[in-house]
Amino acid sequence: TTTFWQGIDIKGDKLSLVVIVKMPFGSPGDPVYDERCRRLGERWFTDLALPSAILLLRQGVGRLIRGIHDYGVVAILDTRLLRSSYGRTIVSSLPEVDVVHSIEDVKRFFASIPQSASSKVQTTTVSQGQGIGPSDTEKGISRVVALGNSxxxxxxxxxxDFTRSRNGNERRFAASALGKLARFKPEIYKAVGALEGLLGDEKPQVRQYALKALVRIG
Incomplete structure (x- = not known):
């Protein structure tokens, strides 16, 4: 229902898998939708049906990640993403994530999550005068994400500088941030050497984001 696409906010490890059975295209038989399609004529799919479905799909995918501590998998079971002429358009419109086609890749992803991350409900004792704040790594990730969106x-x-971090997540977000800043030329050319260095990173996601950034830089 529309409520599940747009109105659900579940944070933490209570939600780590979102399953989308089919693309949320408009339903024929809705008088308003049918009339809008009729007025668009041959452009009804590219100008209305596809953009509306992409927007709703992005909102559905957004149910998974509600905070910096969240993680998980979005499984889209609609084979039209692979078989249709518009499938690539849909995938490219989604947030920048790893796209896999094998259940084994999904198993490896969940197996790679540290116990501390996959068990967010913890009992913490805080004595008077102490406080709980974000770790240095969390601060670093938040900082590099903000820089990429700046x-x-x-x-x-x-x-x-973040591409040289000892933390793989910081390196990954740094590569992603540089990809977002790729249009700023010639300034972005300073990052080419660092990104090329990340192509040999031990973490596959870091290598993937570095390659994407280099492609965007051209």
Whole structure:
């Protein structure tokens, strides 16, 4: 229902898998939808049906990640993503994530999550005068994500510094951030060497995001 697509907010390890059985295209028989399609004529699919479905799909995918501690898998079972001419358009419109086609890849993903991450409900004792705050790694990730979304080419040197982090997640988000900043030329060319270095990273996701960033830079 529309409520599940847009109105659910479940944080933490209570939600780690979202299953989408089919693309949320509009239903024939809805008088308003049918009339809008009729007025668009031959453009009804590209101008209405497809954009509306993509928007709703993005909202559905967004049910999974509600905070920086969340993780999980979105399983889209609609084979039209692979077989149709518009499938690539849909996939490219989704948030930047790893796309896999094997259940074994999904199993490896969940198996790779540390116990501390997959068990978020913990009992913590805090004595008077102490506080609980984000770890240095969480601060670093938040910082590099903010830099990537800043649309400011002056932050590129700082993002490059994150590509040298000992933490794989920071390196991955740094590569992703540089990809988002790829349009700022010639400033982004400073990052090419760092991104090329990440192509040999031990973590597959880091290598993948580095390659995507280099492709965007051109």
């Amino acid at each position: 649309n400011d080419p002056s932050v590129i040197p700082e993002v490059i």
